[in-house]
Structures are given as structure tokens and as C-alpha cells.
Amino acid sequence: MIEIAIMFTAGCYSIAMLLDLWRIAKGPHSADRILALDTMVINMIAFLVLYGVWRGTAIYFEAAMLVAMVGFVSTVAYCRFLLRGDIIE
Known part of the structure; x- marks a missing residue:
């Protein structure tokens, strides 16, 4: 039963x-692209945790x-670059 739930998730x-990739490619503004990239990172974290649960190992939690x-x-670096033009002051 857990395998079905993991595959669905x-x-x-x-x-x-x-959908995040689509928003990164078609985002009308840079802020949309930043939010889509951040959402993609969150989805990747959740995907790594889910894979760690499925495999039964803790190494994927550390990778997450x-x-x-x-x-x-x-x-943060991308936002600072868009606001100020440089990352390091």
C-alpha cells in the first residue's frame, strides 16, 4: 500500500x-522566475525525502x-543580483 502512495506522490x-519549468521558461517577469526556481527547490527537497522513505535509507535526507x-x-543571491546588480558588496 505504501508503494502505491509513494508512486502517486x-x-x-x-x-x-x-509546471515549475514551464513558469521558468515563460515567466513574464524575473520575480516569477525566482519564485518558480524556489518552488522547484522545495519540490526537489520533497522528492528526495520521498525517495529516501521509499529506499529506506537516511542518506537522501542529508542530501535534501x-x-x-x-x-x-x-x-537570496539571485534576488540581490536583480535588486542591486551585484551579489557581493
Whole structure:
């Protein structure tokens, strides 16, 4: 039963990531692209946690933590670049 729930959830996350890719490609403004990229990072974190549950190993939870940290820093850096023109002051 858990395998069916995991496969259904993985399908939903895959569809969400495809919609995020569409928003990144067709976003009318840079803010839309930033939000879509941040949402894609969140979906990837959830997908890694789901895969870790399915495989029964904890290494994917650590990978999800790394993706979360890198995703946060990249979102902040991209926003600062758009607002100020440079990342490092």
C-alpha cells in the first residue's frame, strides 16, 4: 500500500516540477522566475525525502538538507543580483 502512495506522490511532484519549468521558461517577469526556481527547490527537497522513505535509507535526507541550504543561498543571491546588480558588496 505504501508503494502505491509513494508512486502517486512522486507523480504529483513530477508534474509540479514540470509546471515549475514551464513558469521558468515563460515567466513574464524575473520575480516569477525566482519564485518558480524556489518552488522547484522545495519540490526537489520533497522528492528526495520521498525517495529516501521509499529506499529506506537516511542518506537522501542529508542530501535534501544540502539541497535546502544551497537553494536558499541561491535564491537570496539571485534576488540581490536583480535588486542591486551585484551579489557581493
